[in-house]
Amino acid sequence: MATVPKVDVGTDYKEKYGFFVPEEYVFKAKRGLNPDIVKEISWMKQEPEWMTKFRLRSLEIFRKKPMPNWGADLSVIDFENIFYYLKASDKQSKSWEDLPPDIKATYDRLGVPEAERKFLAGVSAQYESEVVYHSLQEELTKKGVIFTDTDSALRDHPELFKEYFGTVIPPADNKFSALNSAVWSGGSFIYVPKGVRVDIPLQAYFRINAENMGQFERTLIICDEGSFVHYIEGCTAPIYTTDSLHSAVVEIIVKKGARCRYTTIQNWSTNVFNLVTKRAMAYADATMEWVDGNLGSQITMKYPSVYLMEPGAKGDVLSVAFAGKGQHQDAGGKMIHVAPNTTSTITSKSISKAGGRTSYRGHIKIYPDAKNSKSFVKCDALLLDDESRSDTYPYNDVDAENVTLGHEATVSKVSDEQLFYLMSRGITRNEAETMIVNGFIEPFTKELPLEYAVELNRLIQLEMEGSVG
Amino acid sequence: MADFEIRDLRASVEGKEILKGVTLAINKGEVHAVMGPNGSGKSTLSHTLMGHPGYTVDGGSVIFKGQNVLALQPDERARLGMFLAFQYPVVVPGISMTNFLRTALNAKRGYDGKDKSKQVTPKEFRSLLKGELEVLHMDDSFLPRYINDGFSGGEKKRAEILQMAILKPEIAILDETDSGLDIDSIKFVAEAVNRMRGPELGVLIITHYTRILEFIKPDYVHVLVDGKFVLSGGPEVAERLEKTGYSEWGHAEELKPEEVA
Numbered sequence: 001m002a003t004v005p006k007v008d009v010g011t012d013y014k015e016k017y018g019f020f021v022p023e024e025y026v027f028k029a030k031r032g033l034n035p036d037i038v039k040e041i042s043w044m045k046q047e048p049e050w051m052t053k054f055r056l057r058s059l060e061i062f063r064k065k066p067m068p069n070w071g072a073d074l075s076v077i078d079f080e081n082i083f084y085y086l087k088a089s090d091k092q093s094k095s096w097e098d099l100p101p102d103i104k105a106t107y108d109r110l111g112v113p114e115a116e117r118k119f120l121a122g123v124s125a126q127y128e129s130e131v132v133y134h135s136l137q138e139e140l141t142k143k144g145v146i147f148t149d150t151d152s153a154l155r156d157h158p159e160l161f162k163e164y165f166g167t168v169i170p171p172a173d174n175k176f177s178a179l180n181s182a183v184w185s186g187g188s189f190i191y192v193p194k195g196v197r198v199d200i201p202l203q204a205y206f207r208i209n210a211e212n213m214g215q216f217e218r219t220l221i222i223c224d225e226g227s228f229v230h231y232i233e234g235c236t237a238p239i240y241t242t243d244s245l246h247s248a249v250v251e252i253i254v255k256k257g258a259r260c261r262y263t264t265i266q267n268w269s270t271n272v273f274n275l276v277t278k279r280a281m282a283y284a285d286a287t288m289e290w291v292d293g294n295l296g297s298q299i300t301m302k303y304p305s306v307y308l309m310e311p312g313a314k315g316d317v318l319s320v321a322f323a324g325k326g327q328h329q330d331a332g333g334k335m336i337h338v339a340p341n342t343t344s345t346i347t348s349k350s351i352s353k354a355g356g357r358t359s360y361r362g363h364i365k366i367y368p369d370a371k372n373s374k375s376f377v378k379c380d381a382l383l384l385d386d387e388s389r390s391d392t393y394p395y396n397d398v399d400a401e402n403v404t405l406g407h408e409a410t411v412s413k414v415s416d417e418q419l420f421y422l423m424s425r426g427i428t429r430n431e432a433e434t435m436i437v438n439g440f441i442e443p444f445t446k447e448l449p450l451e452y453a454v455e456l457n458r459l460i461q462l463e464m465e466g467s468v469g
Numbered sequence: 470m471a472d473f474e475i476r477d478l479r480a481s482v483e484g485k486e487i488l489k490g491v492t493l494a495i496n497k498g499e500v501h502a503v504m505g506p507n508g509s510g511k512s513t514l515s516h517t518l519m520g521h522p523g524y525t526v527d528g529g530s531v532i533f534k535g536q537n538v539l540a541l542q543p544d545e546r547a548r549l550g551m552f553l554a555f556q557y558p559v560v561v562p563g564i565s566m567t568n569f570l571r572t573a574l575n576a577k578r579g580y581d582g583k584d585k586s587k588q589v590t591p592k593e594f595r596s597l598l599k600g601e602l603e604v605l606h607m608d609d610s611f612l613p614r615y616i617n618d619g620f621s622g623g624e625k626k627r628a629e630i631l632q633m634a635i636l637k638p639e640i641a642i643l644d645e646t647d648s649g650l651d652i653d654s655i656k657f658v659a660e661a662v663n664r665m666r667g668p669e670l671g672v673l674i675i676t677h678y679t680r681i682l683e684f685i686k687p688d689y690v691h692v693l694v695d696g697k698f699v700l701s702g703g704p705e706v707a708e709r710l711e712k713t714g715y716s717e718w719g720h721a722e723e724l725k726p727e728e729v730a
Contacts, residue, residue, distance in 0.1 A: 416522055421559035424519050425573035425632060426547035435572065439563025439615070 013239070013296075013462060017110065018269055020209050020238035021102040025128075029085040031212070035059060038182050041085045045151055045185070048158070058171035058181030065175040071361065072299045072330045077273055082214040082245055084183045086128035092149070093133050103127050110236065112205050119451055120232075121200035122147045126217055127207050129185040140198060146191040147202055150218045153189035160191060164222055168251035168279050168307075177277045180216045180249040187217030187248065192227040192258075201230040201263075201449060208237035208244055208272065219250040223258035223286075230261040232452065236296070239269045243298065246272055252280035252288065256310070259287040265452060267459060268296035270327060278304040279334075285312035291447050292319040294329050295459055303361060305334030308342035308370070315344040320444045322463055323356030323388070332361040332379075332393075337370035337400070348379040349441050352388030353463070360409075361393045368399045376406040382440050383413050384433065434464040470532070472497045473640045473671055478529035480517040486527065487513040489696035493673075497639055500672040502682055504710060505693035506720035511675045512556065514693070515644040518673075519543055519553040533640065548577055552638030554629040556645040561616040566628065569616050570598070570635055577636050601634040604661045623654035630661045641665075642673045647681035659684030679711045694718040 027044060029037050038059050042052040067074055093099050096113050107113060107125055116123040122136035124147070131149035140147070146157060154161050171181035188204045208215050223229055237244060246268060254260045260280065268274055274297040280288040290304035306315030317333030335344035350358035360379040381390035392409050414436050422432035438445070438457050445453045471494035480488040487510045495501055505511050517524045518531060520543040530537045538546050561569070571594055580587040589597075602608065605627045617625055626646055633641055643662070647655050662672065662685050674685060682690075682704075690706035691698045692715075699718055700706060714720070 415559075417559050418561050420519075420521050420543055421555065422561065422569075422573075423543040424547055424553050424555075425569075425636065426544050426576035427572055428544050428576070429542065431572070431576070432544075435564050435569075436561060439561055442563030 013269065017236040017267060018239040019109070021106060023210050024100070024102065025086055025088050025210075026090045027085070027087040029083060031083055032080040033059070033082070033084055033183070037084055041183060041185065044085070044087070047154065050162075051154065054166070054171070055182050055184075058178050061172050062175060062178035062182055065172075065178055067175060068301075071301050071359070072328045074273070074275070074299065077243065077245060081242075082212055083210065084214050084216070085185060086210055086213060087130050088127050088209070089130065089132045092131060092152075094135060096133060099132055103132055106207060106209065107133070107205070110205065110207070115203065115451065119200065119449065120203050121198060122202040124149060124188050124202075124204040125207070126186045126204065126215075128210060128213060128215065131186045136202075137200075143196050144193040145196060145198060146189065148189050150187040150189045150220060151185065153220070157189070157191070160222070161189070161220070164220055164251070164253055166251070168253065168281055169249050169277050174277060176247045176275045177249050180218060180247050180277070183214070184216045184218035184249065186215075187219040188221070188231070189219070190221040190229060190231060192223050192229045194224045195226045196224075197228040198230070199228075201232050203232040203234065206233065206235040206246075208246065208268075211240045212242055212244060214245040214247070217248045219248065221250075221252040221260060221262070223252070223254045223260045225255045226257045227255075228259045230263065232263045232265075232449075234265050234267065236267050237269045237272050240271050242271065244272045246274045246276070246297075248276045248278075250276070250278040254280055254282045254286040254288050256284040256286060259289070261289040261291060262304075263291040263293075263448065263452070265293045265456060265459075266296060266300065270296060270298050270324075272297045274300040274302065276300075276302045278302065279307065280305070280315070281307045281309055282313040282315055284310035286310075287314045287316070289316040290318070290333065291444070292317065292331070293444065293456060294319070294321045294331050295463065297329075298326065299328045299330070301330045303332045303334050303363070305336065305363075306344065307336045308338055308344065308373075310339045311341045313339060313342045315342075317346045317348075318444055318447055319346075319348050320441050321348075321350040321358045322460065323350070323352050323358045324463055325354040325356060328357045328359070330359040330361055332359075334363040335365070335375055337364075337366040337373040337375065337403075340369060340371040341373065342370055343374045345375070346377045346379075347443065348377075349444055350379070350381045350390055351384065351437055351440065352381070352390050353384040355387040357389045357391075359391045359393060363395045364397070364405060366398045366400045366403050366405070370400045370403065372402050373400065374404040376404075378408045380409070380440070381411045382437065383411065384437075430464060434461050437464060471495060472533070474532045475518070476530050476532065478514075478517065478531065479527040480513055481525050481527055482513060482523065487696050488517065490529070491693070491696070491698060493691065493698070495640065495671040495673060497671045498668045499689065500666065500674065500685060500687045501689045501691065502674045502676060502687040502707065503691050503693050504676055504679070504707065506715040506718070507677065509693045510696040511677070511693060512644060515553055515556075515642050515675050518642055519551065520546055544576070547636075547638075548579070550639035552633050552636060552641045554626075554633055554641065554643045554646050556648060558617045558620075558625045558629055560618050562618055564616050565613050566616060567612045570632065573632065574635055597635060601631055601661070604634070604657075604664060605631055606657045607631065622649035623651060626650055626654060626658055630658050634661060634665060637665075637669075639669060640671045640673070642675065644675045645677065646674070647676060647678065655681060655684060679707050682707050692718075694720070
């Protein structure tokens with residue numbers, strides 16, 4: 001595993017991620033949600049009529065659908081107190097220098113331009129509702145790779161867009177996919193042509209700055225036959241006393257023989273509700289991998305899923321959740337086996353500390369045609385103290401024959417023996433606990449590019465020092 | 470006064486009195502062996518000295534460098550210069566031995582993430598490791614493995630001594646280091662310990678059997694029975710135990726270990 005770099009213990013979330021800059025917006029919609037706001041968003045974006053109608057229809061669905069009552073407690077969300085659309089800059093830049101100084105300073109402080117220079121093939125930066133910065137290596141553009149924000153994609157690639165948009169996650173899928181469909185803004189659009197491999201990761205960075213903000217990015221990734229892409233998203237927000245809402249929809253299509261890896265390091269401040277729908281369709285011999293790290297937020301509900309549509313399709317979810325004081329991470333994964341000879345694995349690692357709560361929620365569905373399919377689920381929970389809590393909610397529906405379905409779950413505590421052993425070598429209690437936690441999530445960390453593994457270990461260290469939130 | 474003084478140490482486990490007043494003075498440069506039958510309090514002694522939270526100190530003191538270490542956390546004791554080679558080294562998954570050794574060495578040197586001059590350099594660390602691995606007949610392949618994870622009995626004990634060699638304590642407690650070891654491993658471990666012997670190191674070997682004392686010659690031998698020393702002397706005490714065992718104190722236990730394959 002990567003070496004854990006020492007951090008200055010004086011640095012905490014507040015300094016590194018939790019700062020905010022004064023609001024200077026080009027446009028800020030009124031608080032609350034109604035057809036006029038939705039029409040206004042669509043008008044601001046100069047969208048085609050079909051999209052305006054799609055949004056209004058989605059709003060209706062959102063209103064009719066009840067709040068989900070099976071997961072975390074969402075009753076505290078006040079939908080009328082949220083700003084649904086906030087535009088901070090009137091144009092999108094290809095150069096960090098062209099951004100408004102406050103916004104540039106924000107990303108500098110978060111280290112995004114530096115990361116781009118060092119190890120990324122393309123970067124997208126979303127600030128509030130809109131993508132403010134975008135870049136892609138020229139070589140990839142020449143190969144026909146499209147990496148742009150979703151609004152631009154609707155404008156510049158209307159046919160491709162319309163063919164796939166909303167096909168993986170329709171508005172009526174759930175209450176929050178309906179909400180996103182009504183007020184979506186920003187997000188990433190990626191198209192990788194047949195046989196093209198994007199060997200260096202593409203990254204999007206989502207930043208909420210304003211209070212009571214709602215961020216509803218919409219991401220659509222299409223991996224054409226035999227292609228490969230690794231997309232990474234990071235997200236942070238300032239610490240406010242009132243709540244913000246992040247509700248994204250991510251749709252991915254992985255065609256025959258292609259592979260897509262989607263890595264998330266979610267590090268929202270603890271006043272953010274993070275309610276995200278992520279789903280991929282994997283076709284013949286295609287591979288979809290969700291690598292999903294959830295550290296921040298007040299409540300996260302997120303279950304990345306893969307529909308294994310054709311023979312040989314493979315789905316992986318590897319997720320880590322860390323819940324500290326006042327946090328509830330309700331995360332997991334779903335694997336829907338539609339075709340024969342499909343395989344899936346879900347590996348979930350959760351850590352609860354200082355009264356935090358983690359839940360694993362998973363669904364394995366194997367349809368009658370999905371003969372000879374295999375699925376394996378493993379969830380491990382680590383509790384750091386007696387106040388914290390972890391639950392497991394696995395749901396399995398198997399309607400096919402000759403399938404292999406495995407499930408393993410463990411709950412453990414940081415043992416006194418491990419602590420004593422490490423401390424007997426001169427390592428402080430706090431550092432020993434951090435090592436044990438980093439060791440626990442090592443199966444996850446080792447899947448990350450080195451820079452992100454280092455960053456994740458550092459974030460865990462911050463969480464362990466109790467300075468977050 | 471001696472470099473490391475255990476004075477009238479009394480300790481209990483889950484309310485049961487185990488150590489009933491142990492007094493022992495160790496100077497750097499000396500090797501002491503504490504021998505005793507099962508249940509005599511040997512492991513309570515080692516755990517209490519290092520500060521395991523499951524052992525309660527009921528009285529006495531342990532003075533090292535002018536401090537009563539019984540008031541210190543285990544990590545503070547280690548940074549002061551104490552070391553315990555565990556009888557049963559603990560598995561910590563996901564952390565490589567390299568990472569562990571480097572973190573421990575940095576901690577020992579007082580590196581707290583700020584003063585980079587205290588941090589061990591990669592070059593220094595590599596050369597330090599290389600030499601010690603050779604002495605213990607271990608190869609590099611052991612370094613990326615997780616702490617004690619899947620290690621054989623012999624590998625675990627050698628890894629303990631490797632940690633000792635890297636951390637260079639002034640007082641080292643070897644708790645049943647020979648148990649579960651084949652004869653070759655005992656020789657390698659003993660060779661490594663003997664190399665470290667010198668005016669800067671005091672050693673306390675805790676053992677049931679005399680076997681390890683054939684390879685690491687003690688200066689003093691103390692017999693612990695029912696939480697108290699019943700006999701102290703030079704190496705001849707071990708020879709006497711070799712012949713009579715602990716029978717004169719009412720314990721009819723074998724002093725020869727079963728041969729380990």
